[in-house]
Amino acid sequence: MKTKDETQKRIVNAFLMFYAERRFEQITVKGITEHLNISRGTFYLHYVDLNELLTSLEDEHLYEIRRINEKNRHYYLSNNIADLKKYFASTLKYIEAHKPVIRILIAPHARARFKEEFKDIMRNNVKFKYETAVADDKGDEYIKHIIEVFVAGNIGIISNWVCTENENTVDDVTKLFGDILINLPYMNIRKT
Secondary structure: OOOHHHHHHHHHHHHHHHHOOOOHOOHHHHHHHHHHHOHHHHHHHHHHHHHHHHHHHHHHHHHHHHHHHHHHHHHHHHOOOHHHHHHHHHHEEEEEEHHHHHHHOOOOOHHHHHHHHHHHHHHHHHHHHHOOOOOOOOOOHHHHHHHHHHHHHHHHHHHHHHOOOOOOOOHHHHHHHHHHHOOOOHHEEEEO
């Protein structure tokens, strides 16, 4: 990924300031350029439009989350609680380092693209790990619903941590993931 120059960083920061407070559709290039006291031409040197700016920002973080996920997937596939915690800790450390931006990208008023692609990353892990463990007599619909419960739970924990002002550390949230994943009633979905 190429690095951003100072003007581009200022544009992104101004965009994020506006996006933290309002819906994407309410943000304008004019508002950003006036706020920064730059010309529209300067904005367009860096981005075709606001959609490209937001998409590039989302893609930057999704790329890193996917990279970390793929590098550490073997921990997620393990049945060892210590390994599961390692998987979540690696992703959570990245999220913590970028918490202000991630908070904006998953805010209730934010567009769904980032949240949906983040869910897909989680969904693919859960599918891979549990499709083979689910009892055959449960059926495809049951499996899909169980997977969505896990995905929603994972996203819920992360969203709560990112979007609320709390003192929870990566270790606290990692422990929470480990405790919940081990204590959830997996016996209802596992083959006997």
